[in-house]
Amino acid sequence: MNKAKPFCISKWEVWEAYKRVKANKGAAGVDGQSLFKFEENLKGNLFKIWNRMSSGSYFPPPVRRVDIPKDNEGTRPLGIPTVADRIAQTVVKRNLEPILEEHFHPDSYGYRPGKSAVEAVGVARRRCWRYDWVLDLDIRGFLETSSYYTPVHERLSKRAGWETKTLIYKPFRFPQRT
Secondary structure, eight states: OOTTOSSOOOHHHHHHHHHHHHHHOOOOOTTOOOHHHHHHTHHHHHHHHHHHHHHTOOOOOOBEEEEEEOSSSSEEEEEEOOHHHHHHHHHHHHHHHHHHGGGSOTTOOTTOTTOOHHHHHHHHHHHHHHOSOOOOOOOTTHHHHSOSSOHHHHHHHHHTTOOTTSTTHHHHHSOOBO
């Protein structure tokens, strides 16, 4: 690894992330670049992602917003990142997941490796037989009004030993939507 780069991200990690993104397919982001178009200059595009991430100059582009109809009424906004940003996110996820996993509560099931909604329902079902009370919370619209970078992110980043100006901090601190 070149010592001139402040972040130790290998080209192999970017390649592995690309393979995962390709397997998931997905739509083009705000730049209109499909996976097929991204592959036309695959070597150059992957190098650009690696170079920016390992030098600390990577900044995520805006996400394309698509409104998805709900079952009842209204729509739910869905953000579609660019192909390059999905690859960068996968690199970060693969590096952060093992570090942060130990800090999550055992009852946290959302987007966790080895955990599923079916497992969460099973635990809830067992607890319904054990307890005679229920706590019902309505969090509708919470993510639309909450900050992207919360005190929880702050505590986790300090606990994991990151400086607040790192590559990981920036996407949470300055979100952009189109």
